[in-house]
Amino acid sequence: MSQIRIDELPGPLTLTLSPSPCPSPTPSFPTRHVRLALSLVPLLLIGAWAAVDWRAMHDGTARLASADPWWLLAGVVFTCLCWASAAVTRQGAIPERLPPGPLLASQFAAGAANHVLPAGIGAHAVTLRFLQGRGISLARATASLALYSLVKPIAKLVLILAFLLAFPGTLLIGQLVPDGQTLLLGAVGVLVGLAATAVLLTVVRRLRRPLLEFVRTALTDARILHTRPSRVLALWGGAVAFPLFQAGVLASVGASLGLPLPWAHVVFAYLAASAVAGAVPAPGGIGPVDAALVIALVVFGAPMTLATASVIGYRVLTVWLPLLPGAIVLSALVRRKVL
Incomplete structure (x- = not known):
């Protein structure tokens, strides 16, 4: 709407049209309610999951009540370092520089989402939305997630080999290795997955071009990242640090309860167990x-x-304590359109 101002000056009457500022668009009624519903979904899912697994939280909390508080504090510090190392690894998997504060907040929120959906889908979905919100295309954001997912098991394997070389004969690796039948089932599963992918690409030709574009983007970004020392250090250093910090939480809790094992054994037990059982979705x-x-x-x-x-x-330190704050941060990021 235009406003009419009459200037009573000597001479002829002058009419001046001055455009009024356009009001800022407000979200439509359905859009606001959809965003509100999305912000509440994490809290509802966390509540349902907590109700199902309430006994584990109760038993763990009861046992921790008699634990050494200083060792528990060390476990809390290691837990916080896990989020920082995850954020560093995410930064190392993308050429663009990401804002440290929102990136760390997104990884804290991703931790809550990761405990609701299997196989890391929740954490990847949160990170994908965060990267897209920073103007990164879907193909490059997905390539970043793929690189992140590939680097983590490689780094864990390197750590396991390093422990075996550093402590020869003291680690009971033979008793932790799966038997032949389990390894055979795992190999069959991998082969079936590859065969199913090949058949799907053969039958559905429309998937070939997006897949080739994704592979091309992933290889290009990986090559660019590995020409930048800061990104290489962030990517691989963060991937190595994360399982060590997780094992540090377990070792700290064990020390607070009087677990009669050296830290090297506890850390290696975590690396081996998480590598073997972590593939289960x-x-x-x-x-x-x-x-x-x-x-x-x-x-x-x-x-x-x-x-x-x-x-x-x-589990109490790495899951239950940060669960509700993580869900709140996740809802806040959704409401503020960071995700």
Whole structure:
């Protein structure tokens, strides 16, 4: 709407049209309610998951009540370092410079989402939305997630080999290696997955071009990143640091409960158990990894009760304590359109 101003000046009457500022567009009624619903979904999913697994939280908290508080504080510090190392690795997987604060907040929120959806889908979805919000195309953001997912198991394998070389004869690797039948089933699963992918690409020709474009983008970005020392250090350094910090949480909780194992054995038990059971698509690895951790600690000589209590305490620090704050941060990022 234009406003009419009449200037009473000597001479002829003058009419001046001055455009009024356009009002800022407000979100439509459905859009606001959809965004509000999306911001509440993480909290609802976390609440449902907490109700199902409430007994594990209760038992772990009860056992931690008698633990050494200083060792528990060390476990909390290691937990915080896990989010920082994840953010550093994410930065190393993308050529563009990302804002450190929002990136760290997104990884804190991704931790909550990762414990709801299996196989890291929740964390990847949060990171994908964050990267797209920073103006990065879908193809390049997806390539960044693929590189991140590829580097993490390679870094863990390097750590396992380094431990075997550093402590020859002291690590009971033979008792932690899966038997031949398990390895055969794993190999068959990989072959079936590759064959299914090949058949799908053969039958559905429309998938070929997007897949080739994705592979081309991923290879190009990986080559660019590995020509920049800062990105190489962030990518591989963060990928190596993350499992060590996670193992540090487990070792700290074990020390607070009096677990009679050296830290080297606890760290290696975590690396081996998470590498073997982490492939099972459970939310956050909860369930298969927990069982594998208990078995690995018992193999190294820990009593069953202490091994179980240490794993429960590890889950309390890495999952339950940051769960509600992470869900709140996730909802806040959605409401502020960061995601």
